[in-house]
Amino acid sequence: MIYTVTFNPAIDYIVRMDKPLDPGMTNRSVSEDCFFGGKGINVSTVLKNLGIENTALGFAAGFTGEAIVESVIKKGIISDFIMLKDGISRINVKIKSDEETEINAQGPEISQGALDELLAKLDKLEKDDILILAGSIPSSLPSNVYEIILERLESKGVIFVVDATKDLLMNVLKYKPFLIKPNNHELGEMFGTVLKTDDEIEEHAKKLQAMGARNVLISMAGDGAMLITEDGERFRVGVPKGTVKNSVGAGDSMVAGFVAGYMKTKDYRTALNMGTAAGSATAFSDDLATGELINSIYETL
Incomplete structure (x- = not known):
């Protein structure tokens, strides 16, 4: 089985305008769209579109988190998200006019207890299962959370795929992704x-x-x-x-x-x-x- 992890999923709210954004004034859109995702969920979605069964893990919170999880299930992806007690999953606003302006939200706080719950789920992975880790780490999680996960699973024969940048990537190379x-x-x-x-x-x-x-x-x-x-x-x-x-x-x-x-x-x-x-x-x-x-x-x- 393939597993993806999305630590900080989001609803991307796309707003299209036919005029330049005018700060401080009321602006009106010509169309809007909502996309549910995050890097891990994106990977899961395309895998499913190619006929590959997979399980999406991660954290979600509030009514936005419920909507994100529902969207994952509707796509036919196995959902194993942890619902956080406080906060809401992110809504990122993307304004498309003559220029593109983005407002990316911070997302909910992830407690040590919630992280432990995720680690317990990952401990169930078996030899030749594939784990895909993608994207940045929310500020409420340890900066070495990728290393924590890979170290726990290294002896189990899990296959690691990592899509990250700079130190986040360099620090996991010792686990031979x-x-x-x-x-x-x-x-x-x-x-x-x-x-x-x-x-x-x-x-x-x-x-x-x-x-x-x-x-x-x-x-x-x-x-x-x-x-x-x-x-x-x-x-x-x-x-x-x-x-x-x-x-x-x-x-x-x-x-x-x-x-x-x-x-x-x-x-x-x-x-x-x-x-x-x-x-x-x-x-x-x-x-x-x-x-x-x-x-x-x-x-x-």
């Missing part, structure tokens, strides 16, 4: 440099492998993606043709597509292409990509 997914800019920042060529990207990805990572998937926006495998192979893929509508969830979709592709074939080239197709399909959609669109793009790679 199966897959990590920095983008090329994040990879350079980890080593205090700017990476300009494929060879430089490969060189620094291999440094992360020397620190423990098994496979390094580097997303490169309009330049495609690169995979450095644990076998020392380098695979490269470009970007499919399409009109970019949305960047939210594209990286999460790439992780989901890669995991789905590898689970089905155990082939790294296939996994890279499926990951690229999934990330691109979400970028070409108003919401997270459907399985149908992902598979149609995959056929072009």
